[in-house]
Amino acid sequence: MGKAVVGLRRAALGEITNFKAAAVNTKVEQAVRPxxxxxxxxxxxxxxxxxxxxxxxxxxxxxxxxxxxxxxxxxxxxxxxxxxxxxxxxxxxxxxxxxxxxxxxxxxxxxxxxxxxxxxxLNFELGHPFPLHFLRQASKVSNSDVERHTLAKYLMELTLLDYNMVHYRPSEIAAAALALSQLLLVALPWSPQQQHYSTYCMTPPT
Structure with a gap:
């Protein structure tokens, strides 16, 4: 049992590390101009x-x-x-x-x-990271329940229709959607852990 728990913890740490690395990598991904x-x-x-x-x-x-x-x-x-x-x-x-x-x-x-x-x-470069990929990892990091995850998915879908959102990175959209979701449903602010692993901090509106 102990070995199984250690294995699960290592797997979870690997997922979190992959999420953080991917979020950083998207800072140089194919960008769309505002x-x-x-x-x-x-x-x-x-x-x-x-x-x-x-x-x-x-x-x-x-x-x-x-x-x-x-x-x-x-x-x-x-x-x-x-x-x-x-x-x-x-x-x-x-x-x-x-x-x-x-x-x-x-x-x-x-x-x-x-x-x-x-x-x-496009130089035959069709590969593109999706907000969905980042949301799945971000939900694991924060132990988000189905309700928070589902609302975040809906919020991300709304951004597809908004021309003013085209230049934001998939990782940014996922982080913002999850942050808004947990604020709306459980009044939970973006935690230091989420900030660390997503590489994004939430700036309060001025």
Whole structure:
């Protein structure tokens, strides 16, 4: 029994260490500029409408939550380096989502061309850390219950639709969502332990 407990403690410490290292590493991850759509033909409102449609696609095909986060990350990273017309915005969303059905809105050739354009613009770097990954580790560190974890997930999903949130790191979004979740549900402030392992501190509003 003693060996089993020691093993569990070591495993937990490994998870925490991995979370801290990953949070630090995302400080140099693929970043999206604030207000990258400035002077673009497409607007913040058009982006929100496209994301609303993508959420419906994910719900219809019961795709994993990670797919939606990757879709949004690929889309924003591409659009900041390759402006497109409003006519092609949905096509970008389709390709970022790797969706199978577009209601015949685009031909196979159009989809293939956009696929090549996106891959080249991103240098074939599609790997991207998700807020979900950081939230899972942060919840373990703080022993968060299901209710706090679920509310934090919902808060993170809201950030996908908000253009003003595109430039925040996944680790920042996860930490902020969990901090707000535990404040709303149990009035629990961000602890020194959470600050240590997430590398983020919560600054009170002025």
């Amino acid at each position: 207000d990258y759509m400035q002077h673009y033909e497409i607007t913040e409102c058009m982006r929100a409408l496209l994301l609303d449609w993508l959420v419906q696609v994910h719900s219809r095909f019961q795709l994993p939550q990670e797919t939606l986060y990757l879709t949004v990350a690929v889309m924003d990273r591409f659009l900041q380096v390759q402006p497109v017309s409003r006519r092609k915005l949905q096509l970008v969303g389709v390709m970022a989502d790797f969706a199978y059905i577009t209601d015949n809105a685009f031909t196979k050739a159009q989809i293939l061309v956009m696929e090549q354009l996106i891959l080249r613009a």
